[in-house]
Amino acid sequence: QVQLVESGGGLVQSGGSLRLSCAASTNSTSIDSITAMGWYRHRQAPGKGRELVAIMIGSGLTNYADSVKGRFTISRDNDNAKTTVYLQMNSLKPEDTAVYSCYALIVRTPYWGQGTQVTVSS
Numbered sequence: 001q002v003q004l005v006e007s008g009g010g011l012v013q014s015g016g017s018l019r020l021s022c023a024a025s026t027n028s029t030s031i032d033s034i035t036a037m038g039w040y041r042h043r044q045a046p047g048k049g050r051e052l053v054a055i056m057i058g059s060g061l062t063n064y065a066d067s068v069k070g071r072f073t074i075s076r077d078n079d080n081a082k083t084t085v086y087l088q089m090n091s092l093k094p095e096d097t098a099v100y101s102c103y104a105l106i107v108r109t110p111y112w113g114q115g116t117q118v119t120v121s122s
Helices: none
Strands: 002-007 010-013 018-026 034-042 050-057 061-064 072-078 082-089 098-106 109-112 116-121
Touching: 002 098, 002 109, 018 034, 018 098, 018 116, 034 072, 034 082, 050 072, 050 082, 050 098, 061 072, 082 098
Parallel strands: 010 116
Antiparallel strands: 002 018, 018 082, 034 050, 034 098, 050 061, 072 082, 098 109, 098 116
């Protein structure tokens, strides 16, 4: 069983910063079985579906959406029982407003967090 627990969303003014955290814990799968972890977001604007924000594959390969490059940074910490992925978001813009969901690919199975709201006011 895999559990993804997110935290860190909220309301911030344009230009501000937030850090999202997602802790992945399992009772039967080792941390080494986690192929990738990252963040997607779903913006409420018309025509905007779910989009990849940032992802870390393995221990260090990262990929970012063009719209967040240079502003967002993904990182990951491991310990014996759980792994945590962070998304440091700087220079936030109103168009970053969305529900951000943590994602993990573990033994070829995708898992999702419950989502956390990020609202950037202008």
